[in-house]
Amino acid sequence: MKEKNNFMPAIDDLGKFFGDERPKVVKYLLAQYGKYGFGQDDADDCFQEGCMAVWRNIQDGKLTEENLTCSLSTYLTTCCRNHATHSLKKMVSIETFEGIIDEEGNLTRDVPDDHDDTPKEEIVEILIEVVADLPEPCDKVLWGFYRDNLSMDAMAQMLGYSNADTMKTTKSRCMKKLKERMLNILKDM
Amino acid sequence: MKKELTNILNDDKQLESALCEAMHRVGEQRDGARINAMKQMSEDEFRQMLNKTATEPVPRVNMFSRSMFVRAIAACACLVLVLVGINYIDMGQQNNPAGYASLFNTYYQGDKVNWNTFDAGDDKLNAKGHPSTAYMLENATKLMSRRDARGNHEGIRRLEYLLTLNYKKSLEHEIRWYLGLGYMRDGQVNKARLEFRRVISLKSPHTADAQQILQKLK
Numbered sequence: 001m002k003e004k005n006n007f008m009p010a011i012d013d014l015g016k017f018f019g020d021e022r023p024k025v026v027k028y029l030l031a032q033y034g035k036y037g038f039g040q041d042d043a044d045d046c047f048q049e050g051c052m053a054v055w056r057n058i059q060d061g062k063l064t065e066e067n068l069t070c071s072l073s074t075y076l077t078t079c080c081r082n083h084a085t086h087s088l089k090k091m092v093s094i095e096t097f098e099g100i101i102d103e104e105g106n107l108t109r110d111v112p113d114d115h116d117d118t119p120k121e122e123i124v125e126i127l128i129e130v131v132a133d134l135p136e137p138c139d140k141v142l143w144g145f146y147r148d149n150l151s152m153d154a155m156a157q158m159l160g161y162s163n164a165d166t167m168k169t170t171k172s173r174c175m176k177k178l179k180e181r182m183l184n185i186l187k188d189m
Numbered sequence: 190m191k192k193e194l195t196n197i198l199n200d201d202k203q204l205e206s207a208l209c210e211a212m213h214r215v216g217e218q219r220d221g222a223r224i225n226a227m228k229q230m231s232e233d234e235f236r237q238m239l240n241k242t243a244t245e246p247v248p249r250v251n252m253f254s255r256s257m258f259v260r261a262i263a264a265c266a267c268l269v270l271v272l273v274g275i276n277y278i279d280m281g282q283q284n285n286p287a288g289y290a291s292l293f294n295t296y297y298q299g300d301k302v303n304w305n306t307f308d309a310g311d312d313k314l315n316a317k318g319h320p321s322t323a324y325m326l327e328n329a330t331k332l333m334s335r336r337d338a339r340g341n342h343e344g345i346r347r348l349e350y351l352l353t354l355n356y357k358k359s360l361e362h363e364i365r366w367y368l369g370l371g372y373m374r375d376g377q378v379n380k381a382r383l384e385f386r387r388v389i390s391l392k393s394p395h396t397a398d399a400q401q402i403l404q405k406l407k
Contacts, residue, residue, distance in 0.1 A: 010226035011238070017223055019242040048239060055235045058227045065221040072220040120193055120207070127211035146205070147212040162259070178208070179198055186194050 021073060022047055024140075024158040025080050031157035032081070036088055046087065050080030071148045130181050138174035145171060292405060293374040296398050299330025299367055322357035326364060333371050345371040362393030369399070378406055 029043040054076050057063040068075065134142060140159055144150045152164035152171075161167045197203050227235065304327035325347065333344030348368040356364065369384030385399040385406075393399070 010222045011230070013219070014223050014226045015238050015241060017219075018239060022242050044243070048243075051239050052232075052235075055227055055230070055232070058224055063224065065224050068217075068220060068224065071216050072223055120197075122190055123193060123197055123207045124210050124214070126194070127207050128215055131208065131211050132215055142208070143212060143216070146209045147216045175201075175204075179204070182194065182198055186191060186198070189191050189194070 017072070018051060020140075021076055024073075025050070025077055027160055028077065028154065028158045029080060029084050033084055033088060038084065038088065042084070042087065046080050046084045049083045050076055053079040053083065073144075074148045074150070077148075126182065126185060130178060130185075134174075135177070137170065138177055141167070141171050141174050142178070288405075289373050289376060289378075292402060293370050296402065297330075297334065297367075297370055299327075300334045302327075302330070322351065322360045322364075325351050325356075326360060326367070330367050333367065333374075338375070341371055341374050345375065362388050362391040362395065365391070366393060366395045366399065369402075373402065373406070382406060 025047050026040070026043040029038065029046055030040065032038075033042075054063065054072075057079075063075070131142065137159065141155065144155045144158070145152075150158070152167045156162070156164050156167040159167070161170065197207060230238070304323040329344045329347040329351065331344075332340045332347065335341070345368065348364055348371065351364055352361075352368075365384045365387045369381045369388060372378075372381035372384060382403060385403050388399040389396050389403075
């Protein structure tokens with residue numbers, strides 16, 4: 001019991017994490033499968049089942065802190081998507097998440113990382129502070145793009161933007177804001 | 190350090206690379222803590238926590254996709270345009286008493302005129318490469334000869350526009366004559382009277398007709 005109390009902040013964060021993920025995933029599933037008659041209740045069910053799959057994979061040891069090579073958000077979305085395709089009995093190809101985990105929840109490959117340049121440690125430290133406290137909607141946009149490796153189309157669907165172009169515009173505005181914050185840090189140095 | 194920070198702000202690729210690294214580190218830390226937290230939760234506890242997150246419903250507008258929403262709006266806009274268009278034609282006909290229409294038919298001869306003879310040597314474009322007055326007049330009168338009120342309105346609009354240009358002065362009486370006829374057909378009697386009076390003052394070959402119409406419009 002004592003041990004669990006130590007994890008209370010983590011459990012609170014977990015509640016927030018699933019609370020934030022829920023509308024994103026539901027919107028994404030509706031955008032992807034709505035045309036097949038997939039409704040709000042179906043998407044809610046798939047989210048619930050996807051979350052349970054994540055929990056089960058952790059309990060079974062299939063998913064650990066060490067072998068998670070994509071973000072937990074991407075992993076969860078993939079589980080929900082797999083459940084949706086199962087329930088629809090149709091395979092719908094979605095490039096963004098295809099092949100990251102198999103239907104059993106095992107990781108099949110690493111998320112590609114094409115960033116060869118190793119950034120300076122001090123710069124990364126500064127950025128860690130900046131990215132931990134990004135304002136809305138940049139919080140979701142930049143994390144979705146750089147951490148979850150989402151495509152512009154997938155992000156537009158998840159965050160309720162009209163199309164990938166609007167998403168790109170928002171992302172470039174967010175990058176501008178991020179630079180402004182970094183400039184302020186530079187001035188204070 | 191300052192120099193490096195300045196450099197990175199001017200190099201988007203480097204900034205993105207550092208951003209990726211920072212986010213992966215923070216993300217890994219957060220995700221690791223989440224996995225550990227889930228590991229310690231029983232199924233009931235986990236379900237309970239999930240149910241708490243489901244208290245706020247996702248807006249129902251997302252029941253159908255954004256593209257369908259845009260299509261629905263576009264369909265409504267088209268419907269409104271069609272209705273407005275029908276209303277527009279009807280209004281033209283309602284404001285256009287039968288008398289004015291028959292007067293127009295009696296006096297309108299735009300379709301019988303060979304406008305090329307008015308701008309000898311250049312049938313469509315004048316010396317400066319602009320549409321000639323005769324060509325614009327021909328197009329406007331062609332539109333006015335159509336049965337629908339819309340054609341008449343468009344003809345009027347073009348003649349009004351022509352009068353704002355550097356038009357051929359010898360054709361002013363023709364422009365004003367057909368503009369008067371158009372106004373009359375449209376039920377804009379006061380404007381029509383004004384144009385017919387100008388036609389008379391310009392000593393146009395249409396003077397007699399203009400006078401007759403003015404008599405009838407009293």
